[in-house]
Amino acid sequence: MIVKEINHHMDGNDISLAVIKRLPRYYRYLEELLDNGVERISSGDLSVRMNVTASQIRQDLNNFGGFGQQGYGYNVAYLHDEIARILGIDHTHSIIIVGAGNLGKAIANYANFEKRGFVVRGMFDSNPSVVGSECRGSKVMPMEMMKDFIRDNGIEILALTIPKTNANEVARIAVEAGIRGIWNFAHMDLTVPDNVVVENVHLSESLMTLSYNISRQK
Amino acid sequence: MIVKEINHHMDGNDISLAVIKRLPRYYRYLEELLDNGVERISSGDLSVRMNVTASQIRQDLNNFGGFGQQGYGYNVAYLHDEIARILGIDHTHSIIIVGAGNLGKAIANYANFEKRGFVVRGMFDSNPSVVGSECRGSKVMPMEMMKDFIRDNGIEILALTIPKTNANEVARIAVEAGIRGIWNFAHMDLTVPDNVVVENVHLSESLMTLSYNISRQK
DNA sequence: TAGATTGTTAATCGATTAACAATC
DNA sequence: TAGATTGTTAATCGATTAACAATC
Numbered sequence: 001m002i003v004k005e006i007n008h009h010m011d012g013n014d015i016s017l018a019v020i021k022r023l024p025r026y027y028r029y030l031e032e033l034l035d036n037g038v039e040r041i042s043s044g045d046l047s048v049r050m051n052v053t054a055s056q057i058r059q060d061l062n063n064f065g066g067f068g069q070q071g072y073g074y075n076v077a078y079l080h081d082e083i084a085r086i087l088g089i090d091h092t093h094s095i096i097i098v099g100a101g102n103l104g105k106a107i108a109n110y111a112n113f114e115k116r117g118f119v120v121r122g123m124f125d126s127n128p129s130v131v132g133s134e135c136r137g138s139k140v141m142p143m144e145m146m147k148d149f150i151r152d153n154g155i156e157i158l159a160l161t162i163p164k165t166n167a168n169e170v171a172r173i174a175v176e177a178g179i180r181g182i183w184n185f186a187h188m189d190l191t192v193p194d195n196v197v198v199e200n201v202h203l204s205e206s207l208m209t210l211s212y213n214i215s216r217q218k
Numbered sequence: 219m220i221v222k223e224i225n226h227h228m229d230g231n232d233i234s235l236a237v238i239k240r241l242p243r244y245y246r247y248l249e250e251l252l253d254n255g256v257e258r259i260s261s262g263d264l265s266v267r268m269n270v271t272a273s274q275i276r277q278d279l280n281n282f283g284g285f286g287q288q289g290y291g292y293n294v295a296y297l298h299d300e301i302a303r304i305l306g307i308d309h310t311h312s313i314i315i316v317g318a319g320n321l322g323k324a325i326a327n328y329a330n331f332e333k334r335g336f337v338v339r340g341m342f343d344s345n346p347s348v349v350g351s352e353c354r355g356s357k358v359m360p361m362e363m364m365k366d367f368i369r370d371n372g373i374e375i376l377a378l379t380i381p382k383t384n385a386n387e388v389a390r391i392a393v394e395a396g397i398r399g400i401w402n403f404a405h406m407d408l409t410v411p412d413n414v415v416v417e418n419v420h421l422s423e424s425l426m427t428l429s430y431n432i433s434r435q436k
Numbered sequence: 437t438a439g440a441t442t443g444t445t446a447a448t449c450g451a452t453t454a455a456c457a458a459t460c
Numbered sequence: 461t462a463g464a465t466t467g468t469t470a471a472t473c474g475a476t477t478a479a480c481a482a483t484c
Binding site: 183 | 239242243304305306307319321325330331375406417419420421423431432
């Protein structure tokens with residue numbers, strides 16, 4: 001028996017990546033409107049501010065539900081909170097950082113993440129001379145402790161800021177321990193099971209894209 | 219008189235962003251093949267390694283030229299170098315970093331960039347207590363010196379690792395001084411002239427995407 | 437109510453994949 | 461030469477934009 005899929009995508013897994021990648025930007029603009037005391041906004045007004053089409057905004061939002069009202073537009077506070085809920089940032093997430101180098105420390109010290117509910121619960125490093133050092137009020141632990149730490153503390157997210165050499169091995173252990181997502185800064189593609197999410201931040205690739213665009217500029 | 223556009227896109231500005239974003243990944247895989255002593259590769263073999271279609275690889279590459287040979291495939295070293303040339307990383311680029319916080323320092327210390335020809339020429343910060351401190355062999359300079367420094371040293375790229383409050387103002391000054399591209403880590407959209415390239419790295423947005431995907435995972 | 441603006445369908449546009457003749 | 465594999469055209473698929481009836 002075929003059940004017609006309901007509109008609001010309760011299964012949630014058929015929304016295109018392009019749409020999902022735009023949600024945080026909507027969220028950022030709504031936050032700003034909220035800070036400026038703006039109560040409501042139409043897709044037309046928002047489209048001008050964000051430099052996208054009003055059509056796209058309405059299409060994107062309607063993937064998740066009808067958050068607006070004809071003749072009125074969208075209530076900023078309400079839409080803001082709905083997007084937070086969609087993004088899963090209406091509750092906290094526990095993170096550990098593996099790799100206590102410059103980048104790992106930068107992320108650990110990044111206050112804004114905590115504001116969004118991403119809480120750094122621990123840091124790990126394989127280098128004995130780094131282990132034990134303090135970073136943002138917590139001591140850097142040795143790699144051997146990672147697996148149990150993930151299990152014991154229900155860690156959801158692993159921020160991976162180590163060279164590519166050991167990245168897949170660390171990922172494998174973290175997956176075994178039940179990690180849900182990996183924020184990958186290592187310069188390689190991780191191999192993980194389907195139920196584990198990987199979000200790549202390949203800084204050198206981003207810089208190469210910039211280089212390309214500069215080169216092609218008249 | 220209408221001149222039919224030649225195939226290799228000498229004007230260079232009509233290639234889709236999707237293609238361009240894939241180039242650094244091709245480059246990374248070719249580098250790896252090169253390191254492993256692989257001499258030639260077919261689009262079919264590469265497609266298996268990279269988990270994309272062979273068709274896409276051939277289409278992407280043919281935006282820039284016919285780098286392969288029927289019955290043979292692609293010469294790894296040659297294609298590697300050609301992609302480097304396309305990306306504009308066959309020569310060095312001068313960078314300054316504005317914002318000598320954790321992230322700025324992390325980028326400054328990131329040896330891999332130098333390997334790709336991105337050379338950090340200076341760092342700047344508005345905080346007097348940071349100015350003068352050493353970072354990777356060079357002293358952090360006060361913001362007031364940035365404009366002249368860009369001009370005098372022919373700086374191409376500005377890595378912007380400051381809070382959003384002053385980001386647009388710094389960008390404006392850098393543009394006046396002749397900057398070609400901005401690698402923007404600030405949580406906002408910069409407003410720059412058309413001939414200046416902006417590449418955004420919005421870390422919190424990346425983390426929100428990860429959060430979304432975790433939430434939707436069964 | 438009249439005007440504004442949504443939600444949603446239809447039309448367009450662009451990107452990906454498939455297919456195959458060309459050719460090494 | 462025969463087999464392999466490209467470069468490229470055509471077919472398909474998906475995403476964006478336009479249009480407008482529904483409705484607040």
